Amino acid sequence: MLVNSLGETIKDRRKELGITQPHLAELAKISTNTLYKLERGQSNPSLNVLYKLAEVLGLELKLEVKKTSIE
């Protein structure tokens, strides 16, 4: 996950699904401000917000061992 790949991922996915920020914000039950800042990488979102967006967007959040790490 690079610098703001997360916000980009959400924005790209939203565009793919053809929905607006206000609509997605409503569906995920977060404010447009929160979504706007998140997409632009201007925030440090909570896990809760990420989950709510992931849910609506059909995305999943994973935390796994780096394939590149030495085991």
Place this chain on the structure above:
Amino acid sequence: MLVNSLGETIKDRRKELGITQPHLAELAKISTNTLYKLERGQSNPSLNVLYKLAEVLGLELKLEVKKTSIE
């Protein structure tokens, strides 16, 4: 990502690496309280905290399209 799989993942990984909560907290530059609650699923951590832990633990956070979602 199930209910508290995230906290579990972090705890399990920490154990694998054989380090304590206080030590990991120090390495990741977060408080032991924050780590403790996160591992137990008693918090709604910020992305920042997750990144710092992932960095130290050799984990990566991914947000991707669900394989099960209809495309």
Place this chain on the structure above:
DNA sequence: CCATTAATCACATTATAATGTGATTATTGC
């Protein structure tokens, strides 16, 4: 055992994420 450290927990404080509001600037469809 028992001393030492780790983990758990409560509670107060501080920092900041999330929201609300209103304005401005794109963007889009007619």
Place this chain on the structure above:
DNA sequence: GCAATAATCACATTATAATGTGATTAATGG
């Protein structure tokens, strides 16, 4: 063009994550 909606932005407020402190309870090694 221009009306309507979307996206961007500033700023104040509210909710809450993160921290600090100190205590209690496990766990661990000597």
